[in-house]
Amino acid sequence: MKRILYLSLFILCALHGVLDGSHYRGGIISWRPLNNTVQGTTAQILLHQRYFWYRLWGSFPPPYCTEANVVAQTHINVSGAALTCLRNCTSSPTFPSSISVNMITSDCDTNTIIESWGGELYTTLTLPLTTSITIGYNGSAWLTQLYLGGSGSWAIVNRMNLAPRPDGYINSSPVTSTLPVVFYQRNVSVVHVVPMADNDATDILICRWSNSNSSYNYNQNDECGGVCKAMPAGTTLIGSNCTLQFILPNASIYYACALQIEDYYNASSTTPMSSVPIQFLFYAYNPSAGACAQRPSIIGDRPNRACIGLPYGVQLNETVIAQTYCPGQTIVDFVTTSPIGMTHSAIRNPSSGLWTMTLTWIPVSTQFGPQGFCAGAIDNSSLQSAPWCITYLVGFASPSLIRNSASPVGVISQSQTIFSIQTTSAVKRPSRNGTNIYFTDSTNNTVIQKFDCGWAPEVTYINFTITIIFPVAPWIPGHSYFVTSDSGVASGIAFCGAENVAINDPTFWTFNISNPVSTTTTTTSSLTTTLSTVATSTSLPTIYTTMNLYNTTSTKGNCYYPRVTLIPGSSTLSSPIQFQRSQDFTIVSLIEFICNQKLSMITKWIIKNCTTIICSNSIQLNPIINTKFSELYIPSKTLPYGTYQLELTVTMSSSLHYSTSSFVYVQIVSSNIIANLVQFGTSMITNGYKQDLLLDPGNYSVDPSESIFNASNWKYKYYCRIYGLYMFPSFQGSLIPIGDTTIDPLNPSCFINRTDNQTPWKFNSINSSITIVSASLQSNRTYQFMVYMEHQQNTSLQAIGYVLVTVEDTYPHMILIG
Incomplete structure (x- = not known):
């Protein structure tokens, strides 16, 4: 090579x-x-x-x-x-x-x-x-x-x-x-x-x-x-x-x-x-005499800084492509930085001005996570391309866009401005710019709008849904359009965000704009749920789908069962979608009717409690949960911990025997405890040298899943260090809590200032608070206190809180710095 x-x-x-x-x-x-x-x-x-x-x-x-x-x-x-x-x-x-x-x-x-x-x-x-x-x-x-x-x-x-x-x-x-x-x-x-x-x-x-x-x-x-x-x-x-x-x-x-x-x-x-x-x-x-004025560049197949999901044990064949720009300019070397096991082929010249090297690699389980690769192409005048680096995310699958979830499709209104598509896994906004989604007029093959998903506010990401909202509808009546995208429009939520592959197929997502003078008998009206209230809320995870109503002339004069889809449809009783109890969440449905009559629909949600093997009993719901809409909104703290089956039944009101149901499984899990040593959870306070210092996590901590924090359910250990000078005292790898007389010779106790026989601290009856007695800390010095909390019954539930305390000679009121 x-x-x-x-x-x-x-x-x-x-x-x-x-x-x-x-x-x-x-x-x-x-x-x-x-x-x-x-x-x-x-x-x-x-x-x-x-x-x-x-x-x-x-x-x-x-x-x-x-x-x-x-x-x-x-x-x-x-x-x-x-x-x-x-x-x-x-x-x-x-x-x-x-x-x-x-x-x-x-x-x-x-x-x-x-x-x-x-x-x-x-x-x-x-x-x-x-x-x-x-x-x-x-x-x-x-x-x-x-x-x-x-x-x-x-x-x-x-x-x-x-x-x-x-x-x-x-x-x-x-x-x-x-x-x-x-x-x-x-x-x-x-x-x-x-x-x-x-x-x-x-x-x-x-x-x-x-x-x-x-x-x-x-x-x-x-x-x-x-x-x-x-x-x-x-x-x-x-x-x-x-x-x-x-x-x-x-x-x-x-x-x-x-x-x-x-x-x-x-x-x-x-x-x-x-x-x-x-x-x-x-x-x-x-540059040597005769060197090209333009250095080579690496042009594909992947964009620079791409993040690619890659399973274990599957062979990767990746082609690095370099381009030269002058007669006689050739690529003689690809300098690389690679993960272990990746091999590099000899350089090939498949066509004029293009030079390739093939990478071959079978990642193993010990390479789980991000694995970086960089390359630089060097020509025969020692000109080097800009570095080209990508990350392989081993053990993670890249998300895919779900073709049949794209909405709207078919014939739509000229005023349509909201478009959405589902993904096979949760996605986020890509971390790099240049990840575009394109809307092309197929009548003249002209791109009429593109959005850079790396930053465009018109594109939003919520869980499994990508939504595009046009400020103004640019459509021409009677024209047909298709949607394509670069790789990386959908990026996973782990590590660097594994990217989806580019969508170049012009038939992947298509739609036509209705023409008022047309006599066609088939129309499609998009009733996509309004997104404005959800897009602005950081506390409202939503599982999105789209609702389309079809009114199609049928020579048989009959109706068909409504089709109901809840996305993601991959949830099972053994693998439910998890939400913290402190979160609101919403499930929205995809409902399709095919009927030659004017009709309305009746929707009804039923929520069943589940064991590990069966979902049987319907639960009595809080009155604020409305089960008669096509979407189901669950406010925070309304469902107890557990696993639930959320079932939607859709019935055609003109023919009550035509009904269909679909369900999704969700699990309500606990939220992380917020351990606060002082009121408001502030990170730094100032305390007087001659003033007692009260640290009270039992009173000030927060359980987001509950209305109050029950201090008696927890065990507490407190630690202190002289901030900026020493670490927390430890012995044989374990931190030394306040109250333990073990000495760390390298990291002294916070209370060396106290030379009398008085104990510098006092605990309450359940250790949920500690009072540092006045004159126990040195003035004009900053200390860091830490509390470690562990649940009495479930030791896997733990929380840690910190606060910095600056001690002054004066006797001020406590100053809280948010």
Whole structure:
């Protein structure tokens, strides 16, 4: 697959191999829990490492790295290579003393400028939730030919903090990807975007320069060795989207880039929850004589940044397509970053200006979750395309658009403005722009409207339904139309959001606009339920369908049974749709009549209580639930916990024996308890030094599923740390609660200020509140208190709450900061 371009470059590479024995080229370290729900005191963590090495390093055995090593999944043996815990290691006593850095080969590149041997490794660890450590890999040396930091040491570090987030879940670190070497022309202004994403979709991601200030940075360690801010002067970094802007001043030399990507719970958070390193190289070139003025580009089959669902054990055959733009311009190399087991074909030239490489891969169960792939096409003048990166979401199916759920279809009114279609699984708005849905006039094959689903407010996503609302109907009477879409219009809700395939079939969704002068006897009137009240509510999950009424001339003069569909229709008694008891939800039906008479319909909902094997008894409903509409609205807190069958019966009023029923199964589950230590659930308070501090989760916590919170149903443990200076005290991996006399020598008690014999705290009779006695905390210092709550009967129900307390010398009233 790879080609050596010029003899002069070959000689340069051979000389470089002699002069430069250094071997490190960059890497990435990230992690995520296998289950982000807190269960007990430990969690299983999947640690991911990826590194790039100099392929011709003298310690590597000839014939060095080739595609045969990728196929064989050879280990990259680097003597003494180990990742270790670097800071606060006592918080995680089960973290191994060292973890192998001998990667499994995933990519080999023999291009004389790149000469990369890349690999990755996944390691599963069982760690206590007290873990808050800095881990990393240090060594020597970077390559010699660096603009700054040549032959210097490397340091690549990651912060792993498993303390439950404010929402009660275990955090996942951000993820990112890169090519080992990215080419840009010398003395040309460059904008380069480093991709970053997070499974915790609401987190705020910030990208910053790695630095060596161990007393300042979050990792409390040297993060970058000899290449801290090694990019040229004038380089800028936009942290919110990890965009670099720079000019590479010298040609035929490399530039090291070392960054940290950190996730914050929300925009007001001041401390990140994790820190992920990414280190890689830029290379500056002068275009050779006769080089094409336009560098190659990768044009498909997938758009850049696509997220593709992929099941286990099924072979993937993916074609990477590059385009060239000048006579004599050829593609000689695809530089790649791949998941383990993905193989790369030789380069093919199926037609003029097009060059392809085929990827083959059978993912295995241990590769569950997001797996990144990046490629760059390099031509025979060493011009490289922009990086092209996609994510394969292993173990997840991409959603599909359901063809027969599209509405409206057939003959519709010229004033129609609301269109909708169902999906096979829950979907959300795509995370990338350029995911368009097209409405085309088939009469003249002209696109009359397109909406970019990445941002267009006319397109909304609720559960299994995509709805498009036109501000003004653009239809022409008598014309026919069809709807198509790009891939990614429907994106799943897990991880990066697995995308649906593009819809290019002009017969997939069609409709005609009625013509008043036409004498046709068949009409279709769309009675799609109004969406305005639902689209603006964040607390109203809705299962949407569409209602169409048909009045068709029939020579037999008869009527047919109404057809009733509740979507999603995939719910079963063993796999019901789940709603939290604190949520409102609505089910809307698809009802179709075929009859030659004028008619009306009678609709009736029945709700039955279900066991694990049968749904039998109808339940007595709250009067506010109206069961006579075609849609069923269930307000929050009206159905008890349990599983229910919601059955809709539709009867034609002119012929009462013509009726049809359809049902869906739902399960009402508990909502997460909101543990509040102080009134209103505020995150920070100020308290006087000579004032008692009352923390009362039994009074201030909230159970969204119930009208009141029953404090006596819970067990309580309280913890405290000196915020900004120490972690929560722990012993052998377990946090030390207030009231336990065990001492952590590295993380002192919050109450060391108290030297008399008085106990600094008081509990009420059921421990649902704690009072910190005045003068027990040091003034002009901030403390963080945490409560851990566990249900008395059901220990799987847990909640954690935090509050920051700043102590002042004065005796103020309590100040609450929302």
